Amino acid sequence: MTRVHDMGGRFGDGAVVPEPETEVFHADWHPRALAVTLACGSLGQWNIDTSRHARERLAPKDYAAFSYYEKWMAGLADMLVEKGVLTPEELASGHAMGTSPLAERKMTADAVAGVLARGGPADRPAQIAPSFAAGDxxxxxxxxxxxxxxxxxxxxxxxxxxxxxxxxxxxxxxxxxxxxxxxxxxxxxxxxxxxxxxxxxxxxxxxxxxxxxxxxxxxxxxxxx
Amino acid sequence: MRVRALETILTEKGLIDPAALDEIIDTYENRIGPRNGAHVVARAWSDPAFRTALLEDATAVVSELGYYGRQGEHMVAVENTDAVHNMVVCTLCSCYPWPLLGIPPGWYKSDAYRARAVREPRKVLADFGVTLPETTAVRVWDSTAEVRYLVIPQRPAGTEGMDEAALMDLVTRDSMIGTGLALNP
CATH class of the missing domain: 2.30.30.50 (SH3 type barrels.)
Structure with missing residues (x-):
């Protein structure tokens, strides 16, 4: 079955509204949401496909109602609990109960430039021969x-x-x-x-x-x- | 606010460093943005050998300029001509070439753009005030994998004597996504 994120070709979404190039974030908490997500990624508990899937499997009514970074935060919270990085009790209380064994993997400020510059290439050595060529x-x-x-x-x-x-x-x-x-x-x-x-x-x-x-x-x- | 609460818990657990968050935000607010892409386009307009190499292997060429990194690990450049106008979307999420264009604009991540760009790109272009001739075909690239696309807009007429720095000012972010054209001098 299709999911709500798979919206290519859908009718009824109205006009696309252009915006100036200088507008990068639309609320104070948006850059923070982006940064928390990237920093948590370096803990090594999931990959980019896991995190996309975490957003896609939000309930359709939540996916449709949430803003872009609300979806990111909801997906991140789900992954943190599923991977055992945080407990549901910690999320509910808003405070940590003790430090995490993953703390040694914490992204430090001086590591940020290197991490962002290295990225995460998705290519791998070939294991399967290509079946198709251009034009097929x-x-x-x-x-x-x-x-x-x-x-x-x-x-x-x-x-x-x-x-x-x-x-x-x-x-x-x-x-x-x-x-x-x-x-x-x-x-x-x-x-x-x-x-x-x-x-x-x-x-x-x-x-x-x-x-x-x-x-x-x-x-x-x-x-x- | 949910992000504040998460940041507090994660900081207390020793999993994130608020100074690292500031560094990430500063990178994408002030250092990485569409002027990187404009530099590449202006160079491609000015230097035929660079243009050829860019169309052949964009990842290697932009890496040499220092524009490699997260969400730009596999780059492909596609060139607009009189015959073809290229336009980029990610219908499934919001994939975008961060090292060259920065964080995607709100409209790129909107349901309206994701839903409509593949079915009615010309009506979407009209929302941006762009009308293409009937003789130009539209090729929409839906970024469904980790390959990121940079559109090389057509060089405007009347720019023959202009140097790279002056040409850069004509290259808008939207022209490199394909929802706009380069500015006239």
Whole structure:
């Protein structure tokens, strides 16, 4: 089943409202929410796919009602409790009961620049040979669903499920989010940019030559004729 | 406020350092932003060899300028022409090339942009005051993996004699996402 975050193509969201380049954060607590999230990431208890999934599995009514950084905070609190970093009692009381054994991993101010500069590359040594080359016709899975975990994380949006497209390029071998989000290892696969004609995706495309390109893992794809 | 409460608990547990938080915030408020991307675009407009290398392997090229890091580990540059206009979205969350453009704007993270950019990019462009000719195809890149896209906008006419620094001022953030065009001099 689709989740509320998978909103590509949805109707009814109204106008997009541009804003000036100088507006980076929209409330005082937003940069703090970003920084707390990044700092907790360095404790090494989860990966980027886990944290995306934590936001995506908020109840649909919460996902829709929460602001962007409220979703981040809710997802972070859930992960901290699930991984045993904090207890529900500590969250409820607003105070720690003792220090954490993970404290030695705390990101210090002088480490920040290095951590942000190093990032977290998602490419891995190849384990599976690429099945497709640029120009090949492919079809995506019929259902935008996780193959390992019912209702689990996947990066195939529902609007592009069961659609025929063509390979634009191979990006290399990347961690498979469907596995990594659920503690099933990296399981790297060839990752491709795949182009779909707008007419393949939408009943009323805006223009006959418009396209949408998605980055998709090999296991999301099968050959098409 | 929930973030204040979390910060307090985590600090008491010895898991976060408030000074590190200040450092992270200062990085994204003051040091990393769309002027990095504008530098890359202006260089690509001015230097044909740089442009070729950028389109071939953007990660290596922008790394050499010091623009590598979190949320920019795998970069691809896509170039706008008379035939194709590129536009970037993340329908599933808010993936964005932080080292080149900073923290994404509010509208990029909005439901309206995420929902509409793939189905009706031209109507979204109209919200930004941009109208493309019928002869230009739109290619929307939905950032579904860890690859991040930088749009190289078309160089405006009448900029032939301008140097890199002057060209940088014409490169807006929105033009590098594909919801805007570069400014006219």
């Amino acid at each position: 016709a492919v079809r995506t899975r019929r259902h935008a669903e996780n193959a390992f975990v019912d209702g689990g994380h996947t990066r195939l949006p529902a609007y592009a499920a069961g659609a025929q497209g063509r390979i634009v390029r191979l990006h290399g071998h990347h961690v498979l989010p469907d596995a990594a989000a659920h503690g099933l290892g990296d399981r790297p696969e060839p990752l491709y940019a795949v182009a779909f004609p707008a007419s393949e995706l939408w009943a009323r495309p805006e223009h006959p030559r418009d396209e949408v390109v998605l980055d998709l893992w090999q296991s999301y794809l099968e050959p098409a004729r």
